[in-house]
Amino acid sequence: MRRVAANDPIAMQQVGRELHREGDYESGIKYLTKAAELGDAMAHFLLARLYGKGQVVEKDEKKEIYHLEEAAIRGHPDARYNLGCREGNVGRTDRAVKHFIIAANLGYDGAIQALKKCYAGGVVSKEDFAAALRAQKAAVDATQSPQREAAAKAVAAGKIMRWI
Structure with missing residues (x-):
């Protein structure tokens, strides 16, 4: 306090x-x-x-x-991804893709899945998808540590709560 x-x-x-x-x-x-x-x-x-x-x-x-x-x-990847989903739902795929790329650059896995669908639909180029995939992997690799792995296990086991 x-x-x-x-x-x-x-x-x-x-x-x-x-x-x-x-x-x-x-x-x-x-x-x-x-x-x-x-x-x-x-x-x-x-x-x-x-x-x-x-x-x-x-x-x-x-x-x-x-x-x-x-x-x-402020850099929250889930929020960026959710904005991308909102934009995609109203047909603004160009804006949705931009949000998904930023979320991928922040390490968000769901953004890669969304970009994969956009790539399959011809909305994202192979080069842009590959760049986003590399950036997402680099972001995830930069955050790995034994402490984070232990925390993730505790969340999965229900020992600690992640969200409201």
Whole structure:
């Protein structure tokens, strides 16, 4: 809580997630909102999910998109991928591909799968797909460590929670 008192956005985001998990939704959202205001990408992404689903807040597509865009600008790969999916769903494949390429460059596996479909449909060139694949692999390789592998195993085993 000392970090929260010092306006640490990551600490606020973590407290918000914990309060939400415990069922104190109103306080959880207040902490997530404050963390987002301080620039935390994960807080923006989590708020986007809550507004998109109408989960404990009123469903609001404008707020969902706002928070997705803010998270994507701050480098959140899931948010970037979700924006790509939204663009693809409304027929703006050129914008969708750009989002997917950025998400792939951030190491997001789902973006590669989306780009694979775009390549099969003739929307993405072989060179662009290959470049995105190389960039995604480089991003993933750069983040590998024994600590991350242990954390991933703990998430898979249900010992720790990953999201709200």
